[in-house]
Amino acid sequence: MRLVECAKSYIKSSVSNGSLCIDLTCGNGQDTLFLSKLVKKEGKVYAFDIQQQAVQFTRNLLREHKYISQVEIFQQCHSSFTEHLPQELKYKISAVMVNLGYLPKGNHLITTNPRTTCAALVKAYEWLSVNGVISVITYQGHEGGIEENTAVKNLISQYHWDCKTEFGNKKQDSPILYMIRKK
Numbered sequence: 095m096r097l098v099e100c101a102k103s104y105i106k107s108s109v110s111n112g113s114l115c116i117d118l119t120c121g122n123g124q125d126t127l128f129l130s131k132l133v134k135k136e137g138k139v140y141a142f143d144i145q146q147q148a149v150q151f152t153r154n155l156l157r158e159h160k161y162i163s164q165v166e167i168f169q170q171c172h173s174s175f176t177e178h179l180p181q182e183l184k185y186k187i188s189a190v191m192v193n194l195g196y197l198p199k200g201n202h203l204i205t206t207n208p209r210t211t212c213a214a215l216v217k218a219y220e221w222l223s224v225n226g227v228i229s230v231i232t233y234q235g236h237e238g239g240i241e242e243n244t245a246v247k248n249l250i251s252q253y254h255w256d257c258k259t260e261f262g263n264k265k266q267d268s269p270i271l272y273m274i275r276k277k
């Protein structure tokens with residue numbers, strides 16, 4: 095199974111009709127669309143990306159599929175997500191998806207970075223409900239990707255998060271999926 099599919103199947107275990115979810119890197123909008131289909135009209139998906147192009151791609155995709163009403167999209171760094179969401183959502187988030195790296199159809203020089211990624215992950219874990227989950231996919235092939243993966247791995251071990259790991263292939267620079275569950 096591809097890592098993206100594996101992440102989705104893990105996320106599905108904690109998300110249902112009415113859930114609240116966050117996509118911390120909405121990019122082309124595929125993960126936001128996936129989440130919005132799971133939460134249905136009663137739930138909400140909050141999507142973040144620093145690039146206007148990504149926000150536009152996501153908005154267009156969600157409109158096209160008629161899921162836009164249950165999604166809020168922010169052109170903001172994910173490390174600041176707590177400043178943009180209602181504080182009463184703290185401890186109520188069922189799932190957070192984080193697909194790191196660059197926007198496939200965009201500028202490949204604009205990538206996520208260890209500092210804001212780790213800051214966002216610590217806050218995301220805090221905002222999860224008990225049994226809530228985070229999926230993080232790291233890509234090591236781009237500039238800074240190895241450092242970012244190391245930072246994510248170290249963060250998970252520093253906080254002793256319950257985490258399962260999957261590798262995309264057997265190569266040294268394989269993408270890696272981290273599946274974290276809040277106890």
Ligand SMILES: C[S@@+](CC[C@H](N)C(=O)[O-])C[C@H]1O[C@@H](n2cnc3c(N)ncnc32)[C@H](O)[C@@H]1O
Pocket residue numbers: 118119120121122123124125126142143144145148170171172173193194195196197198204205206207210
């Ligand atoms: C691999 S893409 C995400 C793919 C997306 N989840 C999808 O389903 O199409 C990574 C995205 O992270 C975004 N990004 C980079 N730094 C960011 C930051 N600090 N905060 C939020 N998004 C960021 C990029 O602009 C890019 O669109």
